[in-house]
Amino acid sequence: MQTVSHSGPVASRLMPRLLIGLAVALTLLIVVAPLFYIFARAFAEGWRVYADNLLHPVTRHAIWLTTITALIVVPVNIAFGIAAAWAVARFRFPGRSLLVTAIEIPFSISPIIAGICYLLLYGRQGLLGPWLMEHELQVMFALPGIILVTMFVTAPFVAREVLPLMQAQGSEQEQAAVTLGASGWQMFRRVTLPNIQWALLYGAVLCTARAVGEFGGVSVVSGNIRGQTNTLPLHVELLFNDLNATGAFAAASVLTLLALLALVVKSILEHRRG
Amino acid sequence: MTIAITSLIKSFDRTAVLRGIDLTVEAGELVALLGPSGSGKTTLLKIIAGLEWPDAGGLSVDGRDWLALTAQERRIGFVFQHYALFPHMKVRDNIAFGLTVGPRAARPPKPEIAARVDDLLALLQITHLADRFPSQLSGGQRQRVALGRALAIRPAVLLLDEPFGALDAAIRRDLRRWLREVHEATGSTTIFVTHDQEEAFELADRVVVMGEGRIEQIGTADQIHDHPASPFVARFMGAVAELPVALHAGRVDAAGLDASRLERRAMADGPARLFLRPDAIALEPDAASPWILHQMASNGAVIRAVLRDGTGLELPADLPRHSAPKLVKGAAYRLQPLSGAVFASGLGPAPSEAAPSSILQEKHA
Ligand SMILES: Nc1ncnc2c1ncn2[C@@H]1O[C@H](COP(=O)(O)OP(=O)(O)OP(=O)(O)O)[C@@H](O)[C@H]1O
Numbered sequence A: 001m002q003t004v005s006h007s008g009p010v011a012s013r014l015m016p017r018l019l020i021g022l023a024v025a026l027t028l029l030i031v032v033a034p035l036f037y038i039f040a041r042a043f044a045e046g047w048r049v050y051a052d053n054l055l056h057p058v059t060r061h062a063i064w065l066t067t068i069t070a071l072i073v074v075p076v077n078i079a080f081g082i083a084a085a086w087a088v089a090r091f092r093f094p095g096r097s098l099l100v101t102a103i104e105i106p107f108s109i110s111p112i113i114a115g116i117c118y119l120l121l122y123g124r125q126g127l128l129g130p131w132l133m134e135h136e137l138q139v140m141f142a143l144p145g146i147i148l149v150t151m152f153v154t155a156p157f158v159a160r161e162v163l164p165l166m167q168a169q170g171s172e173q174e175q176a177a178v179t180l181g182a183s184g185w186q187m188f189r190r191v192t193l194p195n196i197q198w199a200l201l202y203g204a205v206l207c208t209a210r211a212v213g214e215f216g217g218v219s220v221v222s223g224n225i226r227g228q229t230n231t232l233p234l235h236v237e238l239l240f241n242d243l244n245a246t247g248a249f250a251a252a253s254v255l256t257l258l259a260l261l262a263l264v265v266k267s268i269l270e271h272r273r274g
Numbered sequence B: 001m002t003i004a005i006t007s008l009i010k011s012f013d014r015t016a017v018l019r020g021i022d023l024t025v026e027a028g029e030l031v032a033l034l035g036p037s038g039s040g041k042t043t044l045l046k047i048i049a050g051l052e053w054p055d056a057g058g059l060s061v062d063g064r065d066w067l068a069l070t071a072q073e074r075r076i077g078f079v080f081q082h083y084a085l086f087p088h089m090k091v092r093d094n095i096a097f098g099l100t101v102g103p104r105a106a107r108p109p110k111p112e113i114a115a116r117v118d119d120l121l122a123l124l125q126i127t128h129l130a131d132r133f134p135s136q137l138s139g140g141q142r143q144r145v146a147l148g149r150a151l152a153i154r155p156a157v158l159l160l161d162e163p164f165g166a167l168d169a170a171i172r173r174d175l176r177r178w179l180r181e182v183h184e185a186t187g188s189t190t191i192f193v194t195h196d197q198e199e200a201f202e203l204a205d206r207v208v209v210m211g212e213g214r215i216e217q218i219g220t221a222d223q224i225h226d227h228p229a230s231p232f233v234a235r236f237m238g239a240v241a242e243l244p245v246a247l248h249a250g251r252v253d254a255a256g257l258d259a260s261r262l263e264r265r266a267m268a269d270g271p272a273r274l275f276l277r278p279d280a281i282a283l284e285p286d287a288a289s290p291w292i293l294h295q296m297a298s299n300g301a302v303i304r305a306v307l308r309d310g311t312g313l314e315l316p317a318d319l320p321r322h323s324a325p326k327l328v329k330g331a332a333y334r335l336q337p338l339s340g341a342v343f344a345s346g347l348g349p350a351p352s353e354a355a356p357s358s359i360l361q362e363k364h365a
């Protein structure tokens, strides 16, 4: 409001107010209203129906599937993110800048394309299909496919957050730790990790939120088998297509709550990082 | 611990950084690596520490092959130019770090760690800073903490990379004296890197002058000062003036030059170059000399005079203001070098033509 308080021509005082009003109105209309609507619709037929909807075996399975996917994808991506950031920040090797670009690819590619690529690679008619069939490995239309695509889509989150900090820290602190007798693991845990811990958590939260919410890529590779390969976002769509609006909104409310939780943790982390 | 370095070679992406280093550092000695930026000082230090690996050559300490050991196994103390303190640990924990890592069996018990840290804090005169974080310290204080952290593991060898590089002049002088004391108290073999001559000569038992990946000369302050082994060292020591002269029976000769105060050289007759430092030149009025006083300025203690001869050569001379003769701009003066280095003309500026590192200065003088 400081910009408003100084006196000036009426028009120049009006302009900021107009912009602020517009921003608030748009946020309410586009972001907040739908959120409220989700919960309003989810509870439209009362608590009991809401609980029944969530406890429905198919919904429960979808929640479980999404949870297990996140539980596998996030730790793998944390490990991958640290390893990639470390390699880029600490070493000079041929293809280094290529790796930096490659890490960012999932951000610029539509997830559905990733899904199709995996399908062409691992599907029954795919490149590795016959070999996988021979060994009775089901990748597509099963949990492995879902995990692979989710991993692809969320790959950049941790590496991107951690890399700038590692580059800023440089390698001297790590070298100092080594000359003082620290093993590789001790060096990482006591010197490298404290430096990147908040960024790492931040990246992990973003990664989790995305892993839980991923729709496009997963929808291609999961096959949408009800009660088997339906993750929570896919399940929402399914219920909606079944004209079970209350059920769809109940399931959606779980996703929304998770997203809001991630948002809260994220802003706490942002605060801690200063 | 005696450090023996033999024919060490190292290059980064085909750029030769160390081109054959031979150096022996005696147990308990304090040695300075002195050289211009990019001469490979840090690289040599890092190889001794085990943070870099040479392409060829040997490194042994007390007869043991150190190239077969990892950095962790070498037990060296390394002090980085920019300290590299751990920002998330208090001073106390920074210093204790080396005692709390490594194999569990090798770590001292907690009370002993605390006692050792307290001892070091006292030795380094930073007891009052023990519970601060590095970001709350001044540069000089950080330097002390970095040294304390390195000393905590009782290193066999202490390596310091430009330990005072980032500090201002007064603190540098203080810390220099204090480092000497610490060195004497701990008795560890110490090598430190600097590009400050004064620092190297004041602090070290011996100074190793490096230029472009080679050792140009090893010696005490006086030896290097009086008998630079190569044109490179002469220039590095501040001999900014190079005069073409002729050698006759070991004496240098040139127009306007009175070489009576220079000692005779055991060198063949012929053309040569005389390297002079501005502070080792006296001037005497001599109308027959080609050297004309072109410019002069005083900083209170010293008059800097710039002379020119007819051929475009320029020569600076620093004269003590109180004892210098009265100087007149435009007048002719005879140069009387108080000391200087002479090299045969064939010895050009390229370091590849300079003296091999193992040859001592006497061979040239
Ligand atoms: N990791 C590296 N990769 C490539 N080149 C390097 C690397 N480290 C050093 N160099 C090169 O090696 C040469 C010597 O470097 P070094 O750091 O040993 O010099 P120095 O004598 O310590 O210089 P300074 O006084 O500036 O610290 C320089 O030309 C530098 O660019």
Ligand SMILES: [Mg+2]
Residues within 6 Å of the ligand: B041, B042, B043, B161
């Ligand atoms: Mg250096």
